[in-house]
Amino acid sequence: MRVxxxxxxxxxxxxxxxxxxxxxxxxxxxxxxxxxPDPGVDVQGAAREAANICPSGAVKVTE
Structure with a gap:
């Protein structure tokens, strides 16, 4: 995952x-x-959620 x-x-x-x-x-x-930018497994779910709720779409997660 890359943030x-x-x-x-x-x-x-x-x-x-x-x-x-x-x-x-x-x-x-x-x-x-x-x-x-390369979060561990323990925070990947939170990073995905942050990307999903970002109102401007500025945050991206690439698998």
Whole structure:
């Protein structure tokens, strides 16, 4: 699994950081920051959920 985020699309809702804090954070501008682009099995479900609920579609998960 590979996690990416398009900061140009991000609207700063923060759902990714709330849903998968081991994978995502927000920078000083409130935009998504990927902390772990290759998350372990223990947080992959949370990363998928974060991608699914991202309102702007900025977060992507590639299997």
């Amino acid at each position: 990416t985020a398009d900061r140009n699309v991000c609207i700063g809702a923060g759902l990714c950081a709330l849903t998968a804090p081991d994978v995502f954070d927000q920078d000083d501008d409130g935009l998504v920051a990927v902390l772990n």
